[in-house]
Amino acid sequence: MQLKTNTQLPFGILGLIAPFFLWGTAMVAMKGVIPNTTPLFMAGFRLLPAGILVLIAASIMKRPQPKGWAAWLWIGLFALVDGALFQGFLAEGLVRISAGLGSVMIDSQPLAVALLSGLLFGEIIGLWGSVGLGIGILGISLIGLPDSWIISLLHGDALTLNFSLQGLFEHGQWLMLLAALSMALGTVMIRYVSQYADPVTATGWHMVLGGLPLFALSGMWESQQWVNIDLGGWVALGYSTIFGSAIAYGLFFYFASSGNLTSLSSLTFLTPIFALFFGKLFLSEVLTPIQWIGVSLTLVSIYLINQRQEIAHRLQSIMNQGGTTPDSISPLSETPRLKAGA
Template identity: 70%
Template sequence: MESTLKKTVNSKTPLLYIAPFFLWGTAMVAMKGVISHTTPFFMAGLRLFPAGILILIVAAILKRPQPKTVKAWLWITLFAVIDGTLFQGFLATGLVRTNAGLGSVMIDSQPLAVALLSSWLFGEVIGLFGFLGLIIGILGITLIGIPDHWIYGILQGDFTVINFDLLGLLDNGEWLMLLAALSMAVGTILIRYVCQHCDPVVATGWHMIIGGIPLFSLSAWQESRQWIDITASDWFALAYATILGSAIAYGIFFYLASKGNLTSLSALTFLTPVFALLFGNLILAEVLSSLQLAGVCLTLISIYLINMREKLGKIVNESEII
């Protein structure tokens, strides 16, 4: 089974690379449909902890080695806190205040942060088109995250519309999603260091289990009626988000992240909001404002430019030579 996985990865099957982003996008819609019947921290923990157990069972079947050193466990714990507890915590609480498609776009702005961190830490080249993509991405995130009346007021020269209640702004769902994106970006970078001391699949499983414990603790402390109102269809949606949207999706993603170019792989997340927006519209009838839709388009363009920066650069260089 393990040799089959390696052959599939090495052949760069498009479906394998697309799978995590399809599963994340549709899982976002599934979670949004359930959030009104449960609580954020409970749902976040339920998405992580069981998925981690499933991954470790698969790892045991594949006979992948368990962590053996203190340094390995320290890296896994750091990975768990940032990519597990913080990421899923911000995601679930932000999902309460925004819709699934828009939230997915905000989270999938994380390639912008990954590109900068990878350039700084691993020497991955950003280039002209990558830099242009970063600038467009910042503009797109601004249109998505800043209240519409602020932007319209500024364009009309009326700066009195701006409310400088920063705590209230940060409590906005879009900005919680942006914090989730930053957490995932740091987690994507950390997997390179984690894998120097531990198998990537095993590390993914343990980081979900360890990261889920604080979320369940926060739920027990601050929340009530976590599962009382959950229906049968809600449990099915949660199972989908846990098994397919977490265990399988994260297992594939972090395995690929430990092997390939982080900037290019991470930039493929532009597919996630496409799936989330599509299914959010079809299933939940979600609609974006015109400014938010423009921000979505700019964000997707920026991520495309980052992912295609090397090919676009070569095309420009070849045209100059001709």
């Protein structure tokens, strides 16, 4: 199915895109703070205060609180995987890796979401969705991978490429891959969480519970967490917490609790585009021609994934008019509508 939003929502499609815009800009905000703080403290600061804000908003909205051991068990697992592990791996990885390459690693998670959603919920991605995912991975690779790697690959310089790949996991890339896997698992887990608890309230509690161990570990292993943070740094941290966590997480898991996970997750490809744009605007970062190609491919991938059913229907109609039997493509256009708890 295509990703559909409730037209009565105050933000409409803008609300759907907002989490990825906020995550991308939050990456830029965090980039300038990292040298003046510690990773686990920054990860905890992004979660715990944001979770409290989400819970306050949920209370004002009169959203129900979790009830029963099953609800709290799923929220606890959700907090561990998508809260503590994801933010911890992300923050530790950002210390060791460039923002562009880190974004590539994080935004590889739609592939894992597509596979897990197919296995657990029967979501059918079909031919055009598969093509879109492949193009998306290629696009974010062109955006974030070093140009020298891509040029070496195109020229068949295996020796140079192999030498570059030898240091791939020495600079935090593996941490980013673990963060991407944690985010993918969290995206899938919200379906189970929403069977037992309100998704907005559960999101707030998972951020609170996920932030506590990060602060605890920061207290044990880190020092001078906030001594060197200036006013601008606190503003950046505040933006990352309020907009990049509280609002972004609340919107994302609200949609993920009932929408098509593959379609929603595919919009994650927008995150590096926003990060690159605002990185250029505020940090004077420049896009290379290869990165511009990657941006274009990423936009194409989002269109293919979210319009895959419509594309299949149009092709089926054309083949019917031409007298061709569409049996080979009709299953690709049959994607079941999924509901929370499906």
